[in-house]
Amino acid sequence: MGVGHTSCNKNGVNQVHSSFSTPRIFRGVAGDDMIEVISNIGLKIENGGLFISRGQGIHPRRIIHSWELIFVESGSLSIREDNDYYTVGAGQCLILAPGKTHEGTDNFPADLKFFWIHFTLLPSELPALLPGESTITLANYIRVKDSNSVASLFRLFLSEQTANAPVELLNTIFLLILKKLAASVPFDKHTENESVLVQQAAAYIRTHYHLKISTSSVAAKLKCNPDYLGRLFRQYRGLTVTDEINQQRVKTAESLLVTSLFSLPDIATRCGFTDTAYFREIFKKYKGVTPKKWRALYSRIHINTH
Numbered sequence: 001m002g003v004g005h006t007s008c009n010k011n012g013v014n015q016v017h018s019s020f021s022t023p024r025i026f027r028g029v030a031g032d033d034m035i036e037v038i039s040n041i042g043l044k045i046e047n048g049g050l051f052i053s054r055g056q057g058i059h060p061r062r063i064i065h066s067w068e069l070i071f072v073e074s075g076s077l078s079i080r081e082d083n084d085y086y087t088v089g090a091g092q093c094l095i096l097a098p099g100k101t102h103e104g105t106d107n108f109p110a111d112l113k114f115f116w117i118h119f120t121l122l123p124s125e126l127p128a129l130l131p132g133e134s135t136i137t138l139a140n141y142i143r144v145k146d147s148n149s150v151a152s153l154f155r156l157f158l159s160e161q162t163a164n165a166p167v168e169l170l171n172t173i174f175l176l177i178l179k180k181l182a183a184s185v186p187f188d189k190h191t192e193n194e195s196v197l198v199q200q201a202a203a204y205i206r207t208h209y210h211l212k213i214s215t216s217s218v219a220a221k222l223k224c225n226p227d228y229l230g231r232l233f234r235q236y237r238g239l240t241v242t243d244e245i246n247q248q249r250v251k252t253a254e255s256l257l258v259t260s261l262f263s264l265p266d267i268a269t270r271c272g273f274t275d276t277a278y279f280r281e282i283f284k285k286y287k288g289v290t291p292k293k294w295r296a297l298y299s300r301i302h303i304n305t306h
Contacts, residue, residue, distance in 0.1 A: 043121060048161055049115070058103075076088060078105045097140070
């Protein structure tokens with residue numbers, strides 16, 4: 001696997017390239033703030049959804065005739081595509097190609113949650129670029145640079161899909177997702193490993209998030225310096241220790257909001273928040289809506305568990 005790089009075409013428009021042997025190529029118009037859809041590009045979105053694990057089962061063996069974009073929000077997905085094996089962790093993205101066999105290589109963990117979108121592309125023989133156009137070339141395995149923004153775009157996509165939005169709007173949101181992914185870092189599954197210390201800290205947080213913990217208390221448990229632990233987290237996971245704690249708390253909260261009748265103060269306490277107002281603030285930061293809104297609207301999104 002290779003490392004991506006950027007170059008500039010004669011019009012000054014950035015083009016993202018990758019030295020991966022099988023780049024994934026998409027066509028769009030580059031703008032200051034977004035990518036516009038070209039009406040005749042032949043990009044067709046089939047459907048999308050959100051998978052939430054029940055802590056059992058395994059990804060089925062299958063061959064599909066469309067591309068599949070997978071973004072893991074929490075947990076990890078163990079899967080193979082022909083002879084390539086992947087463990088796609090939180091904040092990572094995998095693109096599966098059509099016509100290849102893919103299947104799970106391990107059972108779904110209880111905390112696994114990932115978004116998926118199936119789509120088809122125009123033929124591989126692309127016409128010449130028009131003025132103002134650029135290509136977005138993606139590696140098939142990516143460590144997402146801004147995972148919170150990407151997750152928000154997926155949620156927007158699913159919400160608009162549920163509302164039967166025009167295909168042009170879905171295409172635009174999808175291309176915005178691709179643009180975010182193109183700005184991320186190709187992930188080399190053979191050489192990239194998280195620090196053992198970071199793994200230990202993440203495991204401790206997953207089982208103690210409901211208690212009064214902080215960067216300092218986690219570092220003390222692991223007998224290391226809090227600043228050092230914070231630097232490692234930013235280096236290997238792209239977020240702070242506090243973000244990791246809050247994400248675990250919010251993940252539990254979102255489940256309780258749709259599977260229980262507990263009040264907001266009760267849910268806040270069960271998830272480790274000592275103040276309901278702060279719980280609302282943090283939940284909205286990560287999910288884009290208040291807990292109350294999440295509880296009211298979540299069932300409208302396409303969710304599958306198998």
